Amino acid sequence: MSIKSQIESLLFISAKPMAIKQLSDLTGKPAGEIKLAGDELVEEYKNNKRGIQIIKDGSKYQMVSSPDNGKLVQEFIKDETTGELSRPSLEALTIIAYRGPISKIDLDRIRGVNCSLILRNLMLRGLIEAKYDKKKNETYYSATLDFIKFLGVSDIGQLPDYERLHKDDTIDRMLENNKN
Numbered sequence: 001m002s003i004k005s006q007i008e009s010l011l012f013i014s015a016k017p018m019a020i021k022q023l024s025d026l027t028g029k030p031a032g033e034i035k036l037a038g039d040e041l042v043e044e045y046k047n048n049k050r051g052i053q054i055i056k057d058g059s060k061y062q063m064v065s066s067p068d069n070g071k072l073v074q075e076f077i078k079d080e081t082t083g084e085l086s087r088p089s090l091e092a093l094t095i096i097a098y099r100g101p102i103s104k105i106d107l108d109r110i111r112g113v114n115c116s117l118i119l120r121n122l123m124l125r126g127l128i129e130a131k132y133d134k135k136k137n138e139t140y141y142s143a144t145l146d147f148i149k150f151l152g153v154s155d156i157g158q159l160p161d162y163e164r165l166h167k168d169d170t171i172d173r174m175l176e177n178n179k180n
Helices: 003-013 020-027 031-047 067-082 087-099 104-111 116-124 145-150 162-167 170-179
Strands: 052-057 060-065 128-133 138-143
Touching (some): 003 020, 020 031, 031 060, 087 116, 087 138, 087 162, 116 128
Antiparallel strands (some): 052 060
């Protein structure tokens, strides 16, 4: 698999810009190769007038929609972020609220499906936030203060049965069994 292909895939699934170092760590390729391939991708996407672009800000790359399609994308996002949450989104949000911070991998295992689009939608709505853990080399998701305020509680611990469900080890045991 080419380095450009790997970079494209990582940028596609990432909801935020990715640093050259992070891309280097994930692909196992030297930072110089990442920078060269990333800069080439920026030019290729710009020259081919595609619906998506790869942009560079300092030492970070991000995949974004083309500015030419801005109005169309804004209308879609408005509909996506103001409409009702789907059942899968509500399930994921509940898991994040009660078990967070939680990694995408664990969320995927609990729900049994890939949750990338759901996570992106919940982040666009401002209901969850992502924090990268450098030690574990993984992103963890948790409920935002806006979500907690929206629920009418001042602390996530005030959710019904929070203590029991947050500390319940049934899910932890299930996740351990699924790893083996």
